[in-house]
Amino acid sequence: MNRPCVRFARAVCVTVRPAWGLVAALGVLTACRAAGPSRAALPALPSGVEAISLRGDTLRALPVSDAARARLEGDLRAAVDRLAANPGDPDAHIWVGRRLAYLGRYRDAIVAFGEGAQRFPRDARFLRHRGHRYLTIRRFDLAIADFTRAVALVRGTPDQVEPDGAPNPRGIPTSTLQTNIWYHLGLAHFLRGEWQQALAAYETGASISPNPDMKIAMEYWRYLSLKRLGRDADAAALAASVSPTLEIIENDAYYDLLKLYAGRVPVDSVLPPSRLATVTPSDAAAAYGVSQHYLFTNRATDARTLWLRMVSGGQWPAFGVIAAEAELARVR
Numbered sequence: 001m002n003r004p005c006v007r008f009a010r011a012v013c014v015t016v017r018p019a020w021g022l023v024a025a026l027g028v029l030t031a032c033r034a035a036g037p038s039r040a041a042l043p044a045l046p047s048g049v050e051a052i053s054l055r056g057d058t059l060r061a062l063p064v065s066d067a068a069r070a071r072l073e074g075d076l077r078a079a080v081d082r083l084a085a086n087p088g089d090p091d092a093h094i095w096v097g098r099r100l101a102y103l104g105r106y107r108d109a110i111v112a113f114g115e116g117a118q119r120f121p122r123d124a125r126f127l128r129h130r131g132h133r134y135l136t137i138r139r140f141d142l143a144i145a146d147f148t149r150a151v152a153l154v155r156g157t158p159d160q161v162e163p164d165g166a167p168n169p170r171g172i173p174t175s176t177l178q179t180n181i182w183y184h185l186g187l188a189h190f191l192r193g194e195w196q197q198a199l200a201a202y203e204t205g206a207s208i209s210p211n212p213d214m215k216i217a218m219e220y221w222r223y224l225s226l227k228r229l230g231r232d233a234d235a236a237a238l239a240a241s242v243s244p245t246l247e248i249i250e251n252d253a254y255y256d257l258l259k260l261y262a263g264r265v266p267v268d269s270v271l272p273p274s275r276l277a278t279v280t281p282s283d284a285a286a287a288y289g290v291s292q293h294y295l296f297t298n299r300a301t302d303a304r305t306l307w308l309r310m311v312s313g314g315q316w317p318a319f320g321v322i323a324a325e326a327e328l329a330r331v332r
Contacts, residue, residue, distance in 0.1 A: 051137035054325040061104025090120045124153035140188045147185035174213035191326045199225035212246045220254035257289035279313045284320030
């Protein structure tokens with residue numbers, strides 16, 4: 001194992017346990033054929049800083065309660081043990097990366113997914129997950145590169161359900177590998193202001209969505225892309241076509257927002273005034289969607305006020321907050 005790999009293994013070990021050294025010795029997270037490219041693509045940052053916002057602010061892992069941290073670190077330890085026992089299992093590699101990300105260690109997760117992509121070059125899941133975390137740290141260019149490669153890898157193959165790291169109350173996973181690739185590829189283009197490319201990704205994603213939850217998520221971003229392209233009539237037709245009686249498990253915010261855009265519900269039913277002052281992670285999607293409603297109804301000042309509230313609320317990993325940052329950067 002070369003020195004960069006040892007440093008990565010030791011860094012991960014800090015909050016897990018010395019037994020991680022065994023994993024490194026086994027060559028399981030050697031990191032470095034793929035960690036090299038992942039690391040090289042990321043600029044060095046001060047200790048503890050995970051990303052730089054689009055406004056130039058340093059972003060650190062969010063604080064969590066002692067109980068939550070103990071649970072998350074326990075999950076990571078279990079993932080490490082599974083990987084040590086099954087070094088040739090791609091699922092074991094993926095879950096180490098996912099567990100690192102749930103702890104807010106996004107850069108370490110990117111390296112872990114990169115190592116997996118190198119070891120299993122035909123497995124699109126590593127690029128899908130690494131691309132997701134590139135989005136989190138505001139590297140949209142690298143995310144698009146990963147998702148584009150992932151699209152090529154899954155072309156012509158059967159789709160597969162993706163297990164949830166934090167299952168919904170009904171314990172029913174709603175997303176799949178391919179819908180997640182198209183969803184996040186579309187988001188990366190949207191965040192860059194590439195509306196036509198975003199629309200194309202969401203049209204593809206909608207066409208392969210296996211359930212109402214994923215279809216609604218795609219249609220929401222498709223609606224926003226159409227609006228940004230000035231295709232107001234098409235956007236209105238899309239919102240009007242959404243059934244008001246769908247059974248949604250997870251994506252209630254997107255469903256409520258499409259109802260708002262169709263004129264079926266008021267703003268307050270999507271995001272009550274009591275939740276406007278401090279936007280929580282669960283409110284980020286709704287808040288960004290409401291800001292778009294303001295933008296499209298000639299209330300640009302209200303939209304900007306909401307974006308500023310979102311980016312100052314501390315919930316920087318949420319996609320809604322990243323989108324608010326992108327809006328402010330475009331305005332600036």
